[in-house]
Amino acid sequence: MCSLRDCSVCECPAHEFPESFKRPNSQLSSDNLICQEGKPQATVDRTLDSKAFMGWMEIDNPWTYDDETDNSEMTYVNLQLNPERYTGYIGPSSRRIWDSIYKEHCLKDVPGDSSPERRVFYKLISGLHSSITVHIAAEYLLDEGKDLWGPNPVLLYERVLKYPERVRNLYFTFLFVLRAVTKAADYLSQAEYSTGNPLEDQHTQSLMIQLVNNRQLHAACPIPFDEAKLWKGQNVHDLKRQIQLQFRNISALMDCVGCEKCRLWGKLQILGVGTALKILFSVDSDNSVGQPLQLQRNEVIALINLLNRLSESVQTVHALLPIAEKVVKGTIQCPSLRV
Numbered sequence: 001m002c003s004l005r006d007c008s009v010c011e012c013p014a015h016e017f018p019e020s021f022k023r024p025n026s027q028l029s030s031d032n033l034i035c036q037e038g039k040p041q042a043t044v045d046r047t048l049d050s051k052a053f054m055g056w057m058e059i060d061n062p063w064t065y066d067d068e069t070d071n072s073e074m075t076y077v078n079l080q081l082n083p084e085r086y087t088g089y090i091g092p093s094s095r096r097i098w099d100s101i102y103k104e105h106c107l108k109d110v111p112g113d114s115s116p117e118r119r120v121f122y123k124l125i126s127g128l129h130s131s132i133t134v135h136i137a138a139e140y141l142l143d144e145g146k147d148l149w150g151p152n153p154v155l156l157y158e159r160v161l162k163y164p165e166r167v168r169n170l171y172f173t174f175l176f177v178l179r180a181v182t183k184a185a186d187y188l189s190q191a192e193y194s195t196g197n198p199l200e201d202q203h204t205q206s207l208m209i210q211l212v213n214n215r216q217l218h219a220a221c222p223i224p225f226d227e228a229k230l231w232k233g234q235n236v237h238d239l240k241r242q243i244q245l246q247f248r249n250i251s252a253l254m255d256c257v258g259c260e261k262c263r264l265w266g267k268l269q270i271l272g273v274g275t276a277l278k279i280l281f282s283v284d285s286d287n288s289v290g291q292p293l294q295l296q297r298n299e300v301i302a303l304i305n306l307l308n309r310l311s312e313s314v315q316t317v318h319a320l321l322p323i324a325e326k327v328v329k330g331t332i333q334c335p336s337l338r339v
């Protein structure tokens with residue numbers, strides 16, 4: 001359905017798939033008969049074919065739709081080879097998805113319900129929508145014939161900057177996710193980052209520790225979002241169930257996105273928002289009583305990549321705003337751009 005070949009996702013070849021995921025239980029392989037009391041027929045067949053990803057999905061998230069649990073179609077992709085940018089996915093198909101999200105699943109104004117929780121929910125989706133548009137504008141196909149890519153400040157202005165609420169919602173979503181990451185600091189500092197490359201894995205963990213303990217970040221933004229103020233009204237349990245259901249529906253709707261690369265980033269970022277919602281609203285505030293925080297591997301990946309996407313969107317807004325305003329006012333010229 002996309003007009004561009006850039007819409008397709010480039011999957012990793014088999015040799016790039018980390019060994020540790022292929023054989024997570026190799027200590028119990030059929031070669032090791034000591035544990036099987038010498039009875040080969042008693043061994044569990046741990047050949048990992050379609051179930052290679054099962055270990056990634058053991059922990060429930062009430063906010064998301066884990067359709068991949070038994071899905072043999074799951075593949076391993078390098079996100080850096082599949083940047084989120086313009087793909088040519090436009091027109092009625094993409095419009096239908098956004099319309100369905102806003103009209104059916106993410107109602108801004110429900111008659112008789114002006115709960116702050118519902119407003120938060122709407123702002124998160126709108127902020128994510130802004131961020132997706134910012135990435136399209138930041139890396140736009142300026143000239144298909146010459147395969148020339150670059151920023152499109154007019155598109156950025158027309159679809160995002162012109163609407164202060166969309167910019168505010170982008171900031172809101174960024175702060176919400178930042179709060180979730182800092183709240184999960186202990187978990188993220190100790191999470192497993194194994195890919196079979198010890199150097200890379202160690203580096204990843206060290207970068208994560210630096211990020212969650214960053215002093216400048218804590219000083220500039222001690223509480224980016226205060227989740228303790230929510231879920232205080234009447235009937236909050238019902239409301240939470242309703243919003244969780246709506247969010248799960250949005251998460252399932254991502255499978256209907258008719259452009260592979262958009263679907264990849266759409267699913268990943270919705271899972272990232274779902275993970276932030278789980279950290280902030282479904283785990284006890286000090287993570288010590290009741291239900292301790294546990295995240296799936298995919299949730300950690302989605303959360304951190306979402307934070308990256310949002311922070312780069314904020315940076316792009318800062319960088320392109322002055323140019324966009326000048327181009328729109330006609331003070332400066334820009335290469336011919338489609339909006």
Ligand SMILES: Cc1cc2nc3c(=O)[nH]c(=O)nc-3n(C[C@H](O)[C@H](O)[C@H](O)COP(=O)(O)OP(=O)(O)OC[C@H]3O[C@@H](n4cnc5c(N)ncnc54)[C@H](O)[C@@H]3O)c2cc1C
Pocket residue numbers: 084085086087088089090091094095097098099125126127129130132133136159166254257261262263265266267
């Ligand atoms: C999940 C998903 C991921 C996508 N990823 C990509 C991608 O990676 N690359 C790509 O090129 N295209 C992607 N698309 C398509 C892209 O989002 C647009 O739909 C497409 O560029 C057409 O844009 P549009 O101008 O018709 O407005 P759309 O962005 O489709 O917006 C539809 C309507 O929603 C409202 N709206 C717009 N922005 C906001 C906001 N921030 N808050 C509230 N309301 C808003 C407006 O009324 C607008 O007319 C994706 C679409 C979806 C559904």
